[in-house]
Structure formats: C-alpha cells, structure tokens
Amino acid sequence: MNQAARxxxxxxxxxxxxxxxxxxxxxxxxxxxxxxxxxxxxxERTQVVVDPAEEKLKSEFSGVKRTYIPMHAIMRIDEVEKEGTAKVSDTDSKVTPFPMPFYGPSKGSD
Known part of the structure; x- marks a missing residue:
C-alpha cells in the first residue's frame, strides 16, 4: 500500500x-x-442510507484540519485496507485508560 493511500x-x-x-x-x-x-x-455520501451517528461525528469534526488526542486516551491505532464507519459508543465500567506519567522538562541542577 503506498503512503498516500494509507x-x-x-x-x-x-x-x-x-x-x-x-x-x-x-x-x-x-x-x-x-x-x-x-x-x-x-x-461516502452517495449512499441512500445515512448513519446518524457518523453524521454527528462528521459535524463534530467539521472544519478540523488536525486534532491532538492525549496519548493516554488512545486505545488502539490500526492501519486498515479501507475506511469503515466512524462511530461513538458508550464505555462499560470495565474500560479504564491506562494511567501514564507525564514527562515534562527536567529542572536544571543549581
């Protein structure tokens, strides 16, 4: 798969x-x-059936060129063959983000 099609x-x-x-x-x-x-x-909007959940997401990210997601909020990133349907779902009580320490700039020694 070439770089542009990822x-x-x-x-x-x-x-x-x-x-x-x-x-x-x-x-x-x-x-x-x-x-x-x-x-x-x-x-694609050429389909007869429109998914309202995907439309809501499309509206939420309308005009967004790029977004920055906190690293600890990411659950998974996959390179896929083709685009699927964007969606939002409720979490169950068993899903908890893994806590990650923040590494900021170190203080210089005095």
Whole structure:
C-alpha cells in the first residue's frame, strides 16, 4: 500500500465515550504527550442510507484540519485496507485508560 493511500482506524476515549475514527495521517505530533490525527475521513455520501451517528461525528469534526488526542486516551491505532464507519459508543465500567506519567522538562541542577 503506498503512503498516500494509507488509512488508519483510531480508537480513543473522550468524555466517557469510545470514539472510532478513520484518518489518513497519524503521528506523534509536535505536542509532547499527544497523538496527532489529520485528514479525518467519513463515508461516502452517495449512499441512500445515512448513519446518524457518523453524521454527528462528521459535524463534530467539521472544519478540523488536525486534532491532538492525549496519548493516554488512545486505545488502539490500526492501519486498515479501507475506511469503515466512524462511530461513538458508550464505555462499560470495565474500560479504564491506562494511567501514564507525564514527562515534562527536567529542572536544571543549581
């Protein structure tokens, strides 16, 4: 698969929900502790049936060029063959983000 055609499925926690989105670019980004997701993709609108959940996500990310997700909120990133349906689902009480320490700049010795 060539670089331009890559599609990633990104699953992450956000405000008590699990988001599953598709994007053409994922990187460690310029902000420490965040994963950069860019070029979010949504299903073709040529279909007769429209998924209201996907439409809500499309609306939420309307006008977003790239988004930064905290690293500890990411559950999984997969490179996939083709784009699927973006969705938001409720978490169950068994899903908890793994706590990660924050590594900030170290203080200089005095």
């Amino acid at each position: 599609i990633y499925r990104v699953i992450f926690h956000n405000q008590g929900k699990i988001y599953e989105v598709y994007a053409r670019g994922v990187s460690d980004g310029a902000l420490m502790g965040f994963v950069e997701i860019e070029e979010l993709t949504f299903g």
